[in-house]
Amino acid sequence: MLIESGSPVAADTKVGISLTINGQHRELQVAPWTTLLDLLREHLDLTGTKKGCDHGQCGACTVLVNGTRVNSCLTLAVMKDGAEITTVEGLSGLANEGAGTNGLHPIQEAFIEHDAFQCGYCTPGQLCSSVGMMNEGHAHSRDEIREAMSGNICRCGAYTNIVDAIEDVMAQGGAR
Amino acid sequence: MNRFDYVRAGTVAEAVQAFAGAESARFIAGGTNLIDLMKYDVERPGRLIDITRLPLGEIAEHDGGLRIGALATNATVAYDDRVRARYPLLADAILAGASAQLRNAASTGGNLLQRTRCYYFYDTGTPCNKRQPGSGCPAIQGVNRIHAIFGTSPHCIATHPSDMCVALAALEAKVQVSGPEGERSIPFAEFHRLPGDQPEKDTNLRPGEIIVSVDLADRDFSRHYTYLKLRDRLSYAFALVSVAAALELDGDTVKTARLALGGVAHKPWRNEEAEALLQGKPATRESFQAAADLVVAEAKPQAGNAFKAELARRAIVRGLEQAAAGTPQSITDKRIQ
Numbered sequence: 127m128l129i130e131s132g133s134p135v136a137a138d139t140k141v142g143i144s145l146t147i148n149g150q151h152r153e154l155q156v157a158p159w160t161t162l163l164d165l166l167r168e169h170l171d172l173t174g175t176k177k178g179c180d181h182g183q184c185g186a187c188t189v190l191v192n193g194t195r196v197n198s199c200l201t202l203a204v205m206k207d208g209a210e211i212t213t214v215e216g217l218s219g220l221a222n223e224g225a226g227t228n229g230l231h232p233i234q235e236a237f238i239e240h241d242a243f244q245c246g247y248c249t250p251g252q253l254c255s256s257v258g259m260m261n262e263g264h265a266h267s268r269d270e271i272r273e274a275m276s277g278n279i280c281r282c283g284a285y286t287n288i289v290d291a292i293e294d295v296m297a298q299g300g301a302r
Numbered sequence: 303m304n305r306f307d308y309v310r311a312g313t314v315a316e317a318v319q320a321f322a323g324a325e326s327a328r329f330i331a332g333g334t335n336l337i338d339l340m341k342y343d344v345e346r347p348g349r350l351i352d353i354t355r356l357p358l359g360e361i362a363e364h365d366g367g368l369r370i371g372a373l374a375t376n377a378t379v380a381y382d383d384r385v386r387a388r389y390p391l392l393a394d395a396i397l398a399g400a401s402a403q404l405r406n407a408a409s410t411g412g413n414l415l416q417r418t419r420c421y422y423f424y425d426t427g428t429p430c431n432k433r434q435p436g437s438g439c440p441a442i443q444g445v446n447r448i449h450a451i452f453g454t455s456p457h458c459i460a461t462h463p464s465d466m467c468v469a470l471a472a473l474e475a476k477v478q479v480s481g482p483e484g485e486r487s488i489p490f491a492e493f494h495r496l497p498g499d500q501p502e503k504d505t506n507l508r509p510g511e512i513i514v515s516v517d518l519a520d521r522d523f524s525r526h527y528t529y530l531k532l533r534d535r536l537s538y539a540f541a542l543v544s545v546a547a548a549l550e551l552d553g554d555t556v557k558t559a560r561l562a563l564g565g566v567a568h569k570p571w572r573n574e575e576a577e578a579l580l581q582g583k584p585a586t587r588e589s590f591q592a593a594a595d596l597v598v599a600e601a602k603p604q605a606g607n608a609f610k611a612e613l614a615r616r617a618i619v620r621g622l623e624q625a626a627a628g629t630p631q632s633i634t635d636k637r638i639q
Binding site: 129130131132133134135136137138141158159161180181182185188194195196197199200201202204205255258259262264267269270272273274275276277278 | 303304305306307308309310311312313316319320324330332333334337338341349350352354355377381400401402403404406407537538633634635
Protein backbone atom coordinates (compact mmCIF):
# COMPACT_ATOMS: atom_id res chain seq x y z
CA MET A 127 0.00 0.00 0.00
CA LEU A 128 1.01 3.62 -0.35
CA ILE A 129 2.23 5.58 2.63
CA GLU A 130 -0.07 8.37 3.70
CA SER A 131 1.32 10.99 6.07
CA GLY A 132 0.04 10.44 9.62
CA SER A 133 -1.73 7.14 8.82
CA PRO A 134 -0.31 4.02 10.46
CA VAL A 135 0.73 1.14 8.24
CA ALA A 136 -0.12 -2.10 10.06
CA ALA A 137 2.78 -4.34 10.97
CA ASP A 138 2.00 -7.09 8.45
CA THR A 139 1.62 -4.74 5.45
CA LYS A 140 4.14 -4.14 2.69
CA VAL A 141 4.49 -0.57 1.57
CA GLY A 142 5.31 0.91 -1.81
CA ILE A 143 8.45 3.00 -2.06
CA SER A 144 10.53 4.31 -4.93
CA LEU A 145 14.31 4.43 -4.96
CA THR A 146 16.84 5.31 -7.62
CA ILE A 147 19.55 2.68 -7.27
CA ASN A 148 22.74 3.13 -9.29
CA GLY A 149 20.87 5.41 -11.66
CA GLN A 150 17.95 3.05 -12.17
CA HIS A 151 14.49 4.02 -10.92
CA ARG A 152 12.76 1.26 -8.96
CA GLU A 153 9.25 0.90 -7.56
CA LEU A 154 9.41 -1.55 -4.68
CA GLN A 155 7.18 -3.22 -2.10
CA VAL A 156 8.92 -3.61 1.25
CA ALA A 157 8.03 -4.63 4.78
CA PRO A 158 8.73 -1.65 7.11
CA TRP A 159 11.39 -3.56 9.07
CA THR A 160 13.54 -4.24 6.00
CA THR A 161 16.90 -2.52 6.32
CA LEU A 162 18.34 -0.85 3.26
CA LEU A 163 21.14 -3.45 3.40
CA ASP A 164 18.74 -6.40 3.31
CA LEU A 165 16.74 -4.77 0.53
CA LEU A 166 19.87 -4.44 -1.60
CA ARG A 167 21.24 -7.91 -0.93
CA GLU A 168 18.20 -10.12 -0.43
CA HIS A 169 15.58 -8.48 -2.65
CA LEU A 170 17.60 -6.87 -5.44
CA ASP A 171 20.60 -9.24 -5.65
CA LEU A 172 23.00 -6.34 -5.28
CA THR A 173 25.35 -8.44 -3.17
CA GLY A 174 28.36 -6.17 -3.63
CA THR A 175 27.34 -4.39 -0.45
CA LYS A 176 28.46 -6.64 2.40
CA LYS A 177 26.87 -7.53 5.72
CA GLY A 178 29.69 -7.60 8.25
CA CYS A 179 28.53 -6.90 11.80
CA ASP A 180 24.98 -5.70 10.93
CA HIS A 181 25.31 -3.21 13.85
CA GLY A 182 27.05 -0.18 12.35
CA GLN A 183 30.43 -1.04 13.75
CA CYS A 184 32.39 -2.37 10.76
CA GLY A 185 31.40 -0.20 7.79
CA ALA A 186 31.24 -3.11 5.29
CA CYS A 187 27.68 -2.10 4.37
CA THR A 188 28.55 1.53 3.57
CA VAL A 189 26.61 2.95 0.62
CA LEU A 190 25.93 6.47 -0.64
CA VAL A 191 22.43 7.85 0.05
CA ASN A 192 21.92 11.07 -1.92
CA GLY A 193 25.71 11.19 -2.20
CA THR A 194 26.32 10.83 1.54
CA ARG A 195 27.95 7.74 3.02
CA VAL A 196 25.92 5.87 5.63
CA ASN A 197 25.70 2.39 7.15
CA SER A 198 22.94 0.67 5.18
CA CYS A 199 22.44 -1.85 8.01
CA LEU A 200 21.17 0.90 10.36
CA THR A 201 18.76 2.41 7.87
CA LEU A 202 15.24 1.22 7.12
CA ALA A 203 14.49 1.13 3.39
CA VAL A 204 11.04 2.64 3.94
CA MET A 205 12.61 5.73 5.53
CA LYS A 206 14.70 6.35 2.40
CA ASP A 207 11.68 6.50 0.08
CA GLY A 208 12.58 8.79 -2.83
CA ALA A 209 16.36 8.70 -2.25
CA GLU A 210 19.20 8.03 -4.68
CA ILE A 211 21.33 5.10 -3.61
CA THR A 212 24.78 4.28 -4.96
CA THR A 213 26.37 0.95 -4.14
CA VAL A 214 29.75 -0.42 -5.15
CA GLU A 215 28.07 -1.77 -8.31
CA GLY A 216 27.26 1.82 -9.29
CA LEU A 217 30.57 3.54 -8.55
CA SER A 218 31.86 3.26 -12.11
CA GLY A 219 28.65 4.87 -13.36
CA LEU A 220 29.15 7.66 -10.84
CA ALA A 221 32.60 8.39 -12.25
CA ASN A 222 31.24 9.02 -15.79
CA GLU A 223 33.98 10.57 -17.87
CA GLY A 224 36.39 10.09 -14.98
CA ALA A 225 36.19 6.30 -15.37
CA GLY A 226 39.37 4.56 -16.40
CA THR A 227 39.95 2.40 -19.47
CA ASN A 228 38.50 -0.69 -17.82
CA GLY A 229 35.35 1.14 -16.74
CA LEU A 230 36.25 1.40 -13.05
CA HIS A 231 35.94 4.38 -10.75
CA PRO A 232 39.34 6.01 -10.08
CA ILE A 233 39.21 4.82 -6.46
CA GLN A 234 38.70 1.23 -7.64
CA GLU A 235 41.69 1.55 -9.97
CA ALA A 236 43.74 3.01 -7.14
CA PHE A 237 42.81 0.14 -4.78
CA ILE A 238 44.11 -2.32 -7.40
CA GLU A 239 47.20 -0.24 -8.08
CA HIS A 240 48.07 0.04 -4.37
CA ASP A 241 47.07 -3.51 -3.41
CA ALA A 242 44.63 -1.99 -0.91
CA PHE A 243 42.87 -5.22 0.06
CA GLN A 244 43.53 -8.83 0.90
CA CYS A 245 40.35 -10.88 1.43
CA GLY A 246 38.20 -8.14 -0.09
CA TYR A 247 35.21 -8.39 2.23
CA CYS A 248 35.49 -4.83 3.56
CA THR A 249 36.45 -3.42 0.14
CA PRO A 250 33.00 -2.38 -1.20
CA GLY A 251 32.42 -0.46 2.02
CA GLN A 252 35.92 1.02 1.91
CA LEU A 253 35.34 2.15 -1.68
CA CYS A 254 31.95 3.76 -1.06
CA SER A 255 33.26 5.33 2.14
CA SER A 256 36.30 6.74 0.29
CA VAL A 257 34.11 8.34 -2.36
CA GLY A 258 31.80 9.76 0.31
CA MET A 259 34.77 11.08 2.28
CA MET A 260 36.33 12.79 -0.73
CA ASN A 261 33.03 14.44 -1.61
CA GLU A 262 32.70 15.69 1.97
CA GLY A 263 36.02 17.45 1.48
CA HIS A 264 37.05 17.64 5.15
CA ALA A 265 40.05 15.30 5.06
CA HIS A 266 43.30 16.46 3.53
CA SER A 267 46.28 15.05 5.42
CA ARG A 268 47.08 11.38 5.97
CA ASP A 269 46.03 11.70 9.64
CA GLU A 270 42.72 13.24 8.60
CA ILE A 271 42.07 10.48 6.06
CA ARG A 272 42.73 7.81 8.71
CA GLU A 273 40.37 9.54 11.14
CA ALA A 274 37.67 10.02 8.49
CA MET A 275 37.91 6.35 7.45
CA SER A 276 37.83 4.96 11.00
CA GLY A 277 34.28 3.69 10.48
CA ASN A 278 35.58 1.06 8.04
CA ILE A 279 37.31 -1.87 9.67
CA CYS A 280 39.75 -4.05 7.67
CA ARG A 281 40.61 -7.21 9.58
CA CYS A 282 43.33 -8.10 7.06
CA GLY A 283 44.99 -4.81 8.00
CA ALA A 284 45.31 -3.22 4.56
CA TYR A 285 44.96 0.25 6.08
CA THR A 286 48.32 1.61 4.93
CA ASN A 287 47.61 0.79 1.31
CA ILE A 288 44.01 1.99 1.57
CA VAL A 289 45.26 5.40 2.69
CA ASP A 290 47.84 5.34 -0.14
CA ALA A 291 45.09 4.65 -2.67
CA ILE A 292 42.89 7.45 -1.35
CA GLU A 293 45.79 9.92 -1.27
CA ASP A 294 46.57 9.01 -4.86
CA VAL A 295 43.03 9.73 -6.05
CA MET A 296 42.85 12.92 -4.02
CA ALA A 297 46.09 14.10 -5.62
CA GLN A 298 44.43 13.57 -9.01
CA GLY A 299 41.56 15.82 -8.01
CA GLY A 300 39.33 13.61 -5.88
CA ALA A 301 36.16 11.66 -6.50
CA ARG A 302 32.95 12.56 -8.24
CA MET B 303 13.73 -7.34 14.84
CA ASN B 304 10.12 -7.34 16.06
CA ARG B 305 7.23 -6.35 13.79
CA PHE B 306 5.89 -2.82 14.22
CA ASP B 307 3.35 -0.39 12.79
CA TYR B 308 4.95 2.34 10.72
CA VAL B 309 3.74 5.94 10.65
CA ARG B 310 5.32 8.65 8.55
CA ALA B 311 4.69 12.01 10.19
CA GLY B 312 4.33 15.14 8.07
CA THR B 313 4.15 17.63 10.94
CA VAL B 314 5.24 17.74 14.59
CA ALA B 315 1.57 17.68 15.61
CA GLU B 316 1.03 14.58 13.50
CA ALA B 317 4.04 12.89 15.13
CA VAL B 318 2.79 13.71 18.63
CA GLN B 319 -0.69 12.50 17.72
CA ALA B 320 0.62 9.22 16.30
CA PHE B 321 2.23 8.56 19.67
CA ALA B 322 -1.00 8.91 21.64
CA GLY B 323 -2.47 5.57 22.60
CA ALA B 324 0.16 3.58 20.71
CA GLU B 325 1.72 1.04 22.96
CA SER B 326 5.49 1.36 23.16
CA ALA B 327 5.76 3.76 20.24
CA ARG B 328 9.14 5.24 19.36
CA PHE B 329 10.09 8.19 17.18
CA ILE B 330 12.79 7.36 14.66
CA ALA B 331 15.13 9.82 12.93
CA GLY B 332 18.68 8.68 12.12
CA GLY B 333 17.97 5.24 13.54
CA THR B 334 21.63 4.54 14.26
CA ASN B 335 20.98 3.61 17.89
CA LEU B 336 17.32 2.53 17.81
CA ILE B 337 17.65 0.08 14.90
CA ASP B 338 20.74 -1.40 16.53
CA LEU B 339 18.83 -1.90 19.80
CA MET B 340 15.88 -3.39 17.90
CA LYS B 341 18.18 -5.96 16.30
CA TYR B 342 19.20 -7.05 19.81
CA ASP B 343 15.55 -7.08 20.97
CA VAL B 344 16.48 -4.53 23.64
CA GLU B 345 13.95 -2.18 22.05
CA ARG B 346 10.70 -3.73 20.76
CA PRO B 347 8.54 -0.80 19.69
CA GLY B 348 4.95 -1.53 18.73
CA ARG B 349 4.97 1.49 16.46
CA LEU B 350 7.72 3.46 14.74
CA ILE B 351 6.94 7.07 13.98
CA ASP B 352 9.22 8.24 11.18
CA ILE B 353 9.98 11.91 11.83
CA THR B 354 12.65 12.33 9.15
CA ARG B 355 10.34 14.40 6.96
CA LEU B 356 9.58 17.03 9.61
CA PRO B 357 11.05 20.47 8.88
CA LEU B 358 13.49 20.37 11.80
CA GLY B 359 16.83 20.15 10.02
CA GLU B 360 17.85 23.81 10.02
CA ILE B 361 20.45 25.64 12.06
CA ALA B 362 19.26 29.22 12.55
CA GLU B 363 20.20 32.41 14.40
CA HIS B 364 18.23 32.67 17.62
CA ASP B 365 18.44 35.29 20.39
CA GLY B 366 22.06 36.05 19.58
CA GLY B 367 22.86 32.34 19.71
CA LEU B 368 22.02 29.40 17.47
CA ARG B 369 18.96 27.16 17.30
CA ILE B 370 19.91 23.69 16.09
CA GLY B 371 17.00 21.77 14.62
CA ALA B 372 16.49 18.33 16.16
CA LEU B 373 16.95 16.66 12.77
CA ALA B 374 20.21 18.41 11.85
CA THR B 375 22.67 15.54 11.51
CA ASN B 376 25.73 15.34 13.71
CA ALA B 377 27.87 15.99 10.62
CA THR B 378 25.81 19.01 9.57
CA VAL B 379 26.24 20.57 13.01
CA ALA B 380 29.93 19.75 13.36
CA TYR B 381 30.84 21.26 9.97
CA ASP B 382 28.49 24.26 10.10
CA ASP B 383 30.59 27.43 9.74
CA ARG B 384 28.67 29.25 12.49
CA VAL B 385 29.03 26.34 14.91
CA ARG B 386 32.74 26.02 14.16
CA ALA B 387 33.34 29.75 14.62
CA ARG B 388 31.19 30.33 17.71
CA TYR B 389 30.88 26.92 19.39
CA PRO B 390 34.03 25.01 18.37
CA LEU B 391 33.75 23.00 21.60
CA LEU B 392 30.53 21.47 20.26
CA ALA B 393 31.99 20.80 16.80
CA ASP B 394 35.04 19.06 18.29
CA ALA B 395 32.98 16.97 20.70
CA ILE B 396 30.76 15.74 17.86
CA LEU B 397 33.76 14.84 15.71
CA ALA B 398 35.31 12.94 18.62
CA GLY B 399 32.34 10.56 18.56
CA ALA B 400 31.22 7.66 16.35
CA SER B 401 32.31 7.35 12.70
CA ALA B 402 31.72 9.57 9.69
CA GLN B 403 28.96 7.26 8.42
CA LEU B 404 27.13 7.36 11.75
CA ARG B 405 27.52 11.14 12.09
CA ASN B 406 26.04 11.53 8.59
CA ALA B 407 22.89 9.71 9.71
CA ALA B 408 22.55 10.46 13.45
CA SER B 409 20.36 13.41 14.41
CA THR B 410 20.83 16.03 17.11
CA GLY B 411 17.72 14.93 19.01
CA GLY B 412 18.67 11.28 18.68
CA ASN B 413 22.12 11.95 20.06
CA LEU B 414 20.53 13.25 23.25
CA LEU B 415 18.29 10.18 23.45
CA GLN B 416 20.87 7.48 22.73
CA ARG B 417 21.03 4.72 25.30
CA THR B 418 23.91 3.43 27.36
CA ARG B 419 26.40 0.98 25.87
CA CYS B 420 26.56 -1.04 29.13
CA TYR B 421 27.17 -4.67 28.08
CA TYR B 422 24.47 -5.96 30.40
CA PHE B 423 21.88 -3.54 29.03
CA TYR B 424 22.58 -4.90 25.54
CA ASP B 425 22.62 -8.58 26.56
CA THR B 426 19.02 -9.77 26.89
CA GLY B 427 20.33 -12.98 28.49
CA THR B 428 21.29 -11.06 31.65
CA PRO B 429 19.23 -9.02 34.11
CA CYS B 430 19.31 -5.22 33.81
CA ASN B 431 17.27 -2.69 35.76
CA LYS B 432 17.38 -0.24 32.87
CA ARG B 433 16.06 -2.77 30.35
CA GLN B 434 13.81 -4.72 32.72
CA PRO B 435 13.05 -2.73 35.89
CA GLY B 436 13.51 -4.73 39.07
CA SER B 437 15.57 -7.52 37.50
CA GLY B 438 18.90 -6.44 39.03
CA CYS B 439 22.21 -4.94 37.99
CA PRO B 440 24.89 -7.53 37.20
CA ALA B 441 27.38 -4.77 36.33
CA ILE B 442 27.83 -3.89 40.00
CA GLN B 443 29.37 -7.29 40.79
CA GLY B 444 30.50 -7.88 37.22
CA VAL B 445 32.73 -6.39 34.55
CA ASN B 446 32.50 -2.68 35.21
CA ARG B 447 35.61 -1.11 33.78
CA ILE B 448 33.59 1.22 31.51
CA HIS B 449 30.96 2.16 34.10
CA ALA B 450 30.14 5.24 36.13
CA ILE B 451 32.03 6.66 39.10
CA PHE B 452 29.71 9.59 39.84
CA GLY B 453 26.01 9.68 40.71
CA THR B 454 25.51 5.91 40.61
CA SER B 455 22.75 4.10 42.48
CA PRO B 456 22.43 0.56 43.87
CA HIS B 457 20.21 -0.09 40.83
CA CYS B 458 22.38 1.11 37.94
CA ILE B 459 25.95 2.19 37.21
CA ALA B 460 25.55 2.83 33.47
CA THR B 461 27.06 5.84 31.72
CA HIS B 462 25.60 8.12 29.07
CA PRO B 463 27.68 7.50 25.94
CA SER B 464 27.37 10.83 24.09
CA ASP B 465 30.26 13.20 23.39
CA MET B 466 28.01 15.89 21.93
CA CYS B 467 25.99 16.05 25.15
CA VAL B 468 29.10 16.69 27.25
CA ALA B 469 29.77 19.83 25.21
CA LEU B 470 26.08 20.85 25.33
CA ALA B 471 26.16 20.50 29.12
CA ALA B 472 29.20 22.77 29.36
CA LEU B 473 27.56 25.27 27.00
CA GLU B 474 24.33 25.18 29.06
CA ALA B 475 22.18 24.51 26.01
CA LYS B 476 18.39 24.45 26.24
CA VAL B 477 16.29 21.63 24.82
CA GLN B 478 13.01 22.71 23.20
CA VAL B 479 10.36 20.02 23.19
CA SER B 480 6.81 19.66 21.94
CA GLY B 481 4.29 17.19 23.29
CA PRO B 482 0.68 16.41 24.11
CA GLU B 483 0.68 19.21 26.71
CA GLY B 484 2.31 21.78 24.45
CA GLU B 485 5.83 23.13 24.23
CA ARG B 486 8.43 23.64 26.92
CA SER B 487 12.10 24.40 27.32
CA ILE B 488 14.37 22.14 29.40
CA PRO B 489 17.77 23.36 30.67
CA PHE B 490 20.40 20.85 29.60
CA ALA B 491 21.36 19.98 33.18
CA GLU B 492 17.77 18.87 33.80
CA PHE B 493 17.31 16.96 30.56
CA HIS B 494 19.13 13.75 31.53
CA ARG B 495 18.61 12.01 34.88
CA LEU B 496 20.68 10.13 37.38
CA PRO B 497 19.57 6.48 37.69
CA GLY B 498 18.20 6.58 41.25
CA ASP B 499 15.56 3.90 41.67
CA GLN B 500 14.25 4.39 38.11
CA PRO B 501 17.21 3.65 35.84
CA GLU B 502 14.82 2.78 33.01
CA LYS B 503 14.27 6.52 32.66
CA ASP B 504 17.25 8.17 30.95
CA THR B 505 15.69 11.62 30.62
CA ASN B 506 12.94 13.84 31.99
CA LEU B 507 11.04 13.83 28.70
CA ARG B 508 7.37 13.02 29.19
CA PRO B 509 5.68 10.31 27.13
CA GLY B 510 4.99 11.53 23.61
CA GLU B 511 7.26 14.56 23.83
CA ILE B 512 9.49 15.17 20.84
CA ILE B 513 12.69 17.23 20.76
CA VAL B 514 12.28 20.15 18.39
CA SER B 515 15.57 21.99 18.76
CA VAL B 516 18.65 22.49 20.91
CA ASP B 517 19.37 26.17 21.58
CA LEU B 518 22.80 27.64 22.25
CA ALA B 519 23.11 30.88 24.18
CA ASP B 520 25.02 33.96 23.12
CA ARG B 521 28.22 33.23 25.06
CA ASP B 522 31.77 33.37 23.83
CA PHE B 523 33.75 30.28 24.64
CA SER B 524 35.35 30.22 21.20
CA ARG B 525 38.89 31.04 22.31
CA HIS B 526 39.42 29.07 25.50
CA TYR B 527 37.96 25.61 25.16
CA THR B 528 38.86 21.98 24.60
CA TYR B 529 37.21 18.59 24.23
CA LEU B 530 39.66 16.03 25.55
CA LYS B 531 38.55 12.43 25.06
CA LEU B 532 40.45 9.47 26.53
CA ARG B 533 39.56 5.99 25.26
CA ASP B 534 40.96 2.54 24.57
CA ARG B 535 41.71 3.26 20.91
CA LEU B 536 42.28 6.59 19.24
CA SER B 537 39.20 6.70 17.04
CA TYR B 538 35.69 5.29 16.93
CA ALA B 539 35.46 4.27 20.59
CA PHE B 540 33.44 5.51 23.53
CA ALA B 541 35.10 7.67 26.17
CA LEU B 542 36.52 6.17 29.32
CA VAL B 543 36.76 9.76 30.49
CA SER B 544 36.17 12.91 28.49
CA VAL B 545 36.37 16.55 29.50
CA ALA B 546 34.64 19.55 27.95
CA ALA B 547 36.29 22.67 29.32
CA ALA B 548 35.39 26.25 28.45
CA LEU B 549 36.79 29.41 30.02
CA GLU B 550 36.25 33.13 29.81
CA LEU B 551 39.47 34.84 30.89
CA ASP B 552 40.22 38.37 31.95
CA GLY B 553 43.94 38.49 31.32
CA ASP B 554 45.22 35.54 33.35
CA THR B 555 42.21 35.48 35.65
CA VAL B 556 39.28 33.10 35.21
CA LYS B 557 36.02 35.04 34.73
CA THR B 558 33.84 32.02 33.99
CA ALA B 559 34.63 28.31 33.97
CA ARG B 560 32.50 25.54 32.56
CA LEU B 561 33.48 21.94 33.00
CA ALA B 562 31.59 18.78 32.06
CA LEU B 563 32.76 15.17 32.06
CA GLY B 564 31.72 12.27 29.86
CA GLY B 565 32.05 8.52 30.36
CA VAL B 566 31.77 8.80 34.13
CA ALA B 567 28.06 9.14 34.95
CA HIS B 568 24.49 8.46 33.84
CA LYS B 569 24.48 12.00 32.41
CA PRO B 570 27.11 14.57 31.46
CA TRP B 571 28.70 15.29 34.83
CA ARG B 572 29.04 18.84 36.07
CA ASN B 573 30.20 20.15 39.40
CA GLU B 574 29.19 23.77 39.81
CA GLU B 575 31.13 24.07 43.05
CA ALA B 576 34.33 23.32 41.17
CA GLU B 577 33.40 25.83 38.48
CA ALA B 578 32.70 28.46 41.15
CA LEU B 579 36.01 27.69 42.82
CA LEU B 580 37.83 28.71 39.64
CA GLN B 581 36.04 32.02 39.31
CA GLY B 582 38.42 34.92 40.01
CA LYS B 583 41.40 32.59 40.37
CA PRO B 584 44.54 32.74 38.24
CA ALA B 585 44.42 30.35 35.28
CA THR B 586 47.23 28.18 36.59
CA ARG B 587 47.82 24.49 37.09
CA GLU B 588 47.46 25.00 40.85
CA SER B 589 43.94 26.41 40.47
CA PHE B 590 42.99 23.66 38.04
CA GLN B 591 44.30 20.96 40.36
CA ALA B 592 42.19 22.33 43.21
CA ALA B 593 39.09 22.22 41.00
CA ALA B 594 39.91 18.71 39.80
CA ASP B 595 40.42 17.49 43.37
CA LEU B 596 37.02 18.86 44.32
CA VAL B 597 35.32 17.05 41.43
CA VAL B 598 37.08 13.74 42.02
CA ALA B 599 36.48 13.79 45.79
CA GLU B 600 32.90 12.72 45.01
CA ALA B 601 33.94 9.66 42.98
CA LYS B 602 32.65 6.27 44.10
CA PRO B 603 34.29 3.79 41.75
CA GLN B 604 33.45 0.12 41.31
CA ALA B 605 35.93 -2.74 41.61
CA GLY B 606 36.92 -2.49 37.96
CA ASN B 607 37.09 1.24 37.33
CA ALA B 608 39.01 2.87 40.16
CA PHE B 609 41.44 4.09 37.50
CA LYS B 610 38.76 6.43 36.18
CA ALA B 611 38.96 8.71 39.22
CA GLU B 612 42.66 9.42 38.73
CA LEU B 613 42.20 9.57 34.95
CA ALA B 614 39.41 12.12 35.42
CA ARG B 615 41.52 14.19 37.83
CA ARG B 616 44.38 14.40 35.37
CA ALA B 617 42.10 14.92 32.35
CA ILE B 618 40.38 17.86 34.09
CA VAL B 619 43.72 19.56 34.81
CA ARG B 620 44.97 18.93 31.28
CA GLY B 621 41.67 20.03 29.74
CA LEU B 622 41.60 23.29 31.68
CA GLU B 623 45.25 23.91 30.76
CA GLN B 624 44.47 23.33 27.08
CA ALA B 625 41.49 25.67 27.32
CA ALA B 626 43.44 28.41 29.12
CA ALA B 627 46.30 28.21 26.63
CA GLY B 628 43.89 28.37 23.67
CA THR B 629 45.32 25.11 22.34
CA PRO B 630 42.33 22.76 22.04
CA GLN B 631 42.87 19.04 21.62
CA SER B 632 43.27 18.16 17.92
CA ILE B 633 40.66 15.67 16.74
CA THR B 634 43.03 14.09 14.23
CA ASP B 635 46.44 14.36 15.88
CA LYS B 636 45.63 12.48 19.07
CA ARG B 637 48.82 13.36 20.93
CA ILE B 638 47.92 15.13 24.15
CA GLN B 639 49.82 18.40 24.38
